[in-house]
Amino acid sequence: MKVKIVQSLLQGNDVIANSLREEFKRKGIFVFNIISSPGAGKTTLLENFAKIIIGRLKVGVIVGDIEDSVDAQRIESSGVKTIQLNTKGACHLDAGMIKTALIDFDVDNLDLLIIENVGNLVCPSDFDLGEDMKIVVLSTTEGDDKPKKYPGTFFKADAVIINKIDLLDFTNFSLEKAKNDIKTINYKAKIFEISAVKPETLYDFANFILDKVRWKKSLVF
Amino acid sequence: MHEASIAESIVDFLLNYEKDNSFLIKVITLEIGKFSGVNIDSLNFCLDVVTNTLKRDWSFNFVERPLVLRCNDCLFEFESEGFYLLCKKCNGYNLSTISGFEMNILELEGEEIEGKDCPILASGK
DSSP, X not given: OEEEEEEETTHHHHHHHHHHHHHHHHHTOXXXXXXXXXXXXXXXXXXXXXXXXXXXXXXXXXXXXXXXSHHHHHHHXXXXXXXXXXXXXOSSOOXXXXXXHHTTSOGGGOSEEEEEOOSOSXXXXXXXXXXXXXXEEEEGGGOTXXXXXXXXXXXXXXXXXEEOGGGGGGSXXXXXXXXXXXXXXXXXXXXXXXXXXXXXXXXXXXXXXXXHHHHXXXXXX | OOHHHHHHHHHXXXXXXXXXXXXXXXXXXXXXXXXXXXOHHHHHHHHHHHHTTSOXXXXXXXXXXXXXXXXXXXXXXXXXXXXXXXXXXXXXSOEEEEESXXXXXXXXXXXXXXXXXXXXXXXXX
């Protein structure tokens, strides 16, 4: 006797991710999952992004690293509640870890939840965390060939931030090639060009996120 | 990647399914998209490792799905070997994925077991 199932192999993770998604929707919390190689600039970006939006939004951050809490300390010094998750060897965050971390937040008083994933350009994009948006950071010092070499991650990105544009003159990075390659892998991804250490380059991205937060809140009756 | 944890999660699902439905599984068909990131040979190997301690006569079949895209501008559907996602007909970028990323248990084949007295199902092992 044959039985048709169509059951996802990542069902364990996806069930939790979907229940997180429902909770975020009920409470009007906009969530983005930020993914990149180690050293692309995720933490510096979030430190300075937090300083820009701190007065305007209630923000929480979950940071994933294999070990240590230096990233969470850095972001928290910008005035935003930050929880550090140490995966002790796992190369990505999963929905179960996010569910555990959420216990430490006052989710009834949160507009924006930022999840800084473990530095890794391969695995994190495969694991749904219940987020609204996946944002991939690519820095100019990594090379403009990374989208083509890691297409799976760029394919799933809703936005791509090209960071360290202030170092372009010191690299062989072609903005045109990188943007073109990103577009051929993922036509719909919004691309931002920034230098995370220069806050004035972050305003477009900040406005983009503010619009998303407003949209998410508008869905709650 | 992560075929080992995926194999464990498949086995957990199958054991629970057998217990909850009083159904002795014989054949499992898995559907894996070519671009899902899951390597079928690795998954098969991991399934062998995880199931060899279980007293089960499970047989795994794999169906690989190619990357099929549809152009939202000219409605042309085509298969692609790689991630260079341009419409093969009109060169447009505006594509939707029809298949290629699946990671599913598609179908189970087996037989219903009378009652809950089957020792294999009761032990969950």
